Amino acid sequence: MKTNLFIVILLIGFISCNTNQKNTPYAKAENTNEALGQNTQLNEKGYLLMKQKCYICHFEKPEPSKKDQMIAPPMLRIQEHYKPTYPNKAEFVDAVVAIVKNPSLEKTLMPGAVKKFNLMPKLIYDEAELHLIAETMYDYDFGSAPKMNMQMNGSALTLNNGEKWVLKKESIEQINAVVKKINDYDSSDIADYNQLGKDIFNDAKAIMLEDDYTGELFDQIHNFFFGIENNMHTLMSTTSTNEAETQLEELKTKFKEFHNYFK
Numbered sequence: 194m195k196t197n198l199f200i201v202i203l204l205i206g207f208i209s210c211n212t213n214q215k216n217t218p219y220a221k222a223e224n225t226n227e228a229l230g231q232n233t234q235l236n237e238k239g240y241l242l243m244k245q246k247c248y249i250c251h252f253e254k255p256e257p258s259k260k261d262q263m264i265a266p267p268m269l270r271i272q273e274h275y276k277p278t279y280p281n282k283a284e285f286v287d288a289v290v291a292i293v294k295n296p297s298l299e300k301t302l303m304p305g306a307v308k309k310f311n312l313m314p315k316l317i318y319d320e321a322e323l324h325l326i327a328e329t330m331y332d333y334d335f336g337s338a339p340k341m342n343m344q345m346n347g348s349a350l351t352l353n354n355g356e357k358w359v360l361k362k363e364s365i366e367q368i369n370a371v372v373k374k375i376n377d378y379d380s381s382d383i384a385d386y387n388q389l390g391k392d393i394f395n396d397a398k399a400i401m402l403e404d405d406y407t408g409e410l411f412d413q414i415h416n417f418f419f420g421i422e423n424n425m426h427t428l429m430s431t432t433s434t435n436e437a438e439t440q441l442e443e444l445k446t447k448f449k450e451f452h453n454y455f456k
């Protein structure tokens with residue numbers, strides 16, 4: 194992180210010139226805002242602040258050609274991780290403000306990014322500005338970008354020279370508990386489905402953040418959870434029980450695979 198920060202400082206000049214040239218007009222959120230005029234103005238200010246304060250480290254979107262320069266997850270990915278957990282704007286803003294003020298393993302929603310880049314450094318921002326940035330992060334249409342595994346080396350699970358990867362006993366127990374939770378699930382209440390999605394995510398997070406899992410072993414664990422990320426996100430945020438059932442079935446299938454690769 195120290196060397197990263199050093200590079201960041203070197204890059205600040207470069208990036209701030211660079212972002213001026215990027216024309217990323219704040220246009221798309223207009224349609225979705227009720228109080229058009231005022232919100233758009235606030236969002237424009239928020240966008241500008243986000244560019245100044247956050248794009249020093251964060252790209253707006255994944256840029257595969259610059260993956261070596263990546264020192265933090267792209268904003269698009271942050272939005273993708275925060276919105277399913279906090280579909281409500283006020284809660285989203287509170288969560289973003291809270292983690293920026295005090296980054297922690299307890300609060301992270303991006304364990305893969307924490308493993309790869311280390312925790313975001315604690316930086317001091319003006320409270321009102323940070324709020325505005327967080328609102329912009331909720332409203333802004335970052336577009337989309339194809340999902341790519343962070344390792345970007347193809348994400349198929351592989352065995353360890355023909356053998357299963359060996360995990361700690363606690364992790365296996367945790368996975369078994371998740372599988373049981375999924376198989377025993379018996380409710381048609383959408384709030385319960387959403388909660389199940391969050392519970393699965395929290396277990397996934399605990400395993401991913403284990404210090405002992407590094408190198409190729411971590412990459413394979415990450416591959417597995419990356420493969421169920423969309424399912425977890427959809428399950429925790431969907432308002433349709435049909436959709437939730439579909440996700441649950443997919444999760445059941447995918448978790449069966451787990452034991453083919455890990456023991």
Ligand code: HEC
Pocket residue numbers: 198201243246247248249250251264265266271289292293296300301302303304306307310311312313314316318323326327
């Ligand atoms: C010095 C570099 C740096 C700057 C500046 C920076 N970030 Fe980050 N940020 C990171 C890194 C590294 C991560 C990935 C590790 C993590 O998630 O903690 C991250 C992750 C995040 C996350 C996800 C946290 C999680 O783990 O769930 C949010 C939200 C975030 N940044 C918001 C912001 C906002 C808003 C700003 C501007 C006000 C900002 N960041 C500026 C480095 C930075």
